[in-house]
Amino acid sequence: MTKVTESVAIDHGLKKEEFSKICELLKRIPNITELAIFSAMWNEHCSYKSSRKHLKKLHTSGKQVIQGPGENAGIVDVGDNDAIVFKIESHNHPSFIEPYQGAATGVGGIMRDVFTMGARPIANLNSIHFGSTQHKKTKNLLRGVVKGIGGYGNCIGVPIIGGQTSFDDSYNGNILVNAMTLGLVNKNKIFYSKAAGLNKPVIYVGSKTGRDGIHGASMASATFDDKIEEKKPTVQVGDPFTEKLLLEACLELMSDNSIIAIQDMGAAGLTSSSVEMASKGNLGIELNLSKVPCRENKMSPYEIMLSESQERMLIILESGKEDHAKKIFDKWNLDFAVIGKTNNSNKIELIFDNSKVAEIPIDLLAEKAPVYDRKWKKTKLPQKLKFDKDNFKSLSVSNCLKKILSNPNISEKKWIWDQYDHTVMGDTIQKPGGDAGVVRIHGTKKAIAASIDSSASYCYSHPLTGGKQVVCESWRNLISVGAQPIAITNCLNFGNPEKEKNMGEFVECVEGIAEASKYLDFPVVSGNVSFYNETKDKGIKPTPAIGGVGLLKDYKNMLTMDFKKVGNIVFVIGKTEGHLDQSIFAKDILNEKKGPPPSINLFNEKNIGETLLKLIEKKLIHSCHDVSLGGILTAVSKMCIMGNKGLKINNFKELTNKYEYFFGEDQARYIVEISKDNIQKIVEILNNNSVHFDDLGVIQEKNLTFNGDINLPIEELSDTHKYWLKEYMNN
């Protein structure tokens, strides 16, 4: 057996001081298996040691919240005993090393988090970010990630209803793959991971344990260097077929009262699942590792405890239910083994070949794990840029629009979602490509909307504003499909927390998220932190991804963004100041990357959103789309393209600088289609609520027109918008 020394500990990703602390707490030097357990539980990924202090600032409660952060996933009440279980999780590091398996197992992992709680997954989403489109790895990484997400999700038979894809240099060495799952559960039949009761059998179910994914969680808690290819064996290998069986078997067993607690084996596998269950239940746990079903010969306790083989669950059963449970898992051809029991020792004790191979008090792995108050630096709000008329002289609005519509971050992503099964389960009523994906709650009038958003440029420029902005964007996307926003899950992707700048970005983004979610009563119920997205000293832009969930009480009231009827009127709801700094227009057309992001006014955001929901409820809105990247003209172009209709834009007084008006990225704005007959009613409601609006124009056949400046056939805009990604991937 390897002798444990400080250098062995450092090789396991522990710091020198952390190793001393372990020896001090344990009052001895740990053996190699124990060291492995400490390294797995004390790494950033599992312990949240850098983030914990700041995550406490998040707003996590609300009248619909059944379960906030700290469990496998968050849960919200959507009425009639229905509850939605949801969470987002990152699989960034593995996906860069091995895109297919990395992305696939990311999807598998997040689905397990959801069905562990007794919920049947009903929708998946993802947020994926790649390096520059010119970077040599980007195309293969994109292809691999999309295939991995599809390969896993399609096989399980859960629709992928939405997502987000972006390209930016800062992801050249660290791509981001965040996966989100929503599940449906009866609120009286939720399962938790808290162990309870003494001498209860601890059951291992699912796939056999292999040597894949060993040190996965530690790998995800470190930065990358030139030798990342050597880390391939730390990437887990997924088997969606087994996951499908595990899903069905677990839900079958959950239909009665056999299960006391259940936890999936995700990051740090058997180690973290057993420790977390015991820790939450304030109990001890004894595991006989010789009984763990293994896929390979002669696996050591060290390997068994660190393996991140997929599709495995740990269950604490009611005594006497073993045979009943085994029958179900036999039916689904899955491994089932009683591998231990709960006790009152408050320790984790491991037996292998009839001798004790590890014994650690649980609290040393949980509460006593290190928590750091890392130094961080505030980001000053950049000076606002001054664009003068000369900047715009040589431009044409039409050409700018076409360039923006074909920008990699704006262009249509059909090439991606065509590879995802988005209609299985027969309840997808809004497919990818809209503001939010929508699935009906099967057999009811209700539907759930979900959206996933991030704005790395805004967050990089000013993290506090960026953090607020992402929450608002999510809120807007849900409202745009007619849903009442309920709650969010966040995936916090950042660079190296040991650097003051990166840590500062994290702290201020979190504070921004907290402030906006509190103001909008849009609580954070689950999430995940991914630090160390850094390669050779170059970190990613701060990229908190927000997964928002909303409810439509009657799915027949759902809105889509496509323009519906020639002759209908189009309003811009919310005020346009013409903020160009950090906009796609500034970056792509003026080549200007400085300046602050658009400011966030939470009062307006809330007031405008709620007023719009009133209009939607009264069925006065026929189509709706929020204004985001690319501004008003980009937003209306998408509505024209999707509805295959044109728009005649009025020449009105707000239009002092058409570039600022058309491409500015001011927040809290929506484009809505209304019928002429309702104008008076709508204007009255908007005025009564002090909501600013512009009468933008009228829907017409075929062309987008404005004065003599724009006259573009929709077909041309559509081709421009749809062309880029397909062309890029096929070349």
Added chain:
Amino acid sequence: MKSSVIIFPGSNCDRDMDVALKKFGFKNKMVWHNDQSIPKSDLIVLPGGFSYGDYLRCGSIASKSKIIKSVIDFANSGGLVLGICNGFQILTETGLLPGILQHNKYLNFICKNVFIKVKNKNNKYFKNIKKEILELHIAHNEGNFFCNEKELKILEDNNQIAVTYCDSDGLENDENNPNGTIKNIAGIFNKSKNVLGMMPHPERMIDKYLSGEDGSLFFENLLGNLK
């Protein structure tokens, strides 16, 4: 009318099919792959999904499952057997239908709406159907039908080609062929037209809030023909 949907481990359109059949008036039962026999049925459906993980080859393990002998016997005695997507793949593996389903031409999974043209109405599935061209949904990785020339000639001579991919006007060409399938074939019959395998999913198009409603036409018509 009574129907049975077979559930294999890895099937994932079984529930959707159950919902659709019941919606249009079938009394449907779900049958587990390890069962010995199938309840008395007017229609047996092999649903979509990834039976046995699609390992070895799509549909091949399912074609050796315990229940499949009853399915084959039922088909050989003239009973209606409908295989959708993975069900179609299973039917070719059992030999009830000729040919095979290869990887899609561009090796990508495809999920989208397509138009299909009904090529033969002289059977229980499509007799009296109100539209010649249906808009249905496909979602598959291996839907590229292939058979040798001799088999193709037999298919054509016996009017066994059930549905083909086309555009909204019924034009069948390469542009409207989503996966590289031979002769734009989206679905075929056996010789006596009681067994139908097709890649498109009618069960995903059964109300106007979904991708479309032409699936409803298919099921309503089928039920009407069985009465």
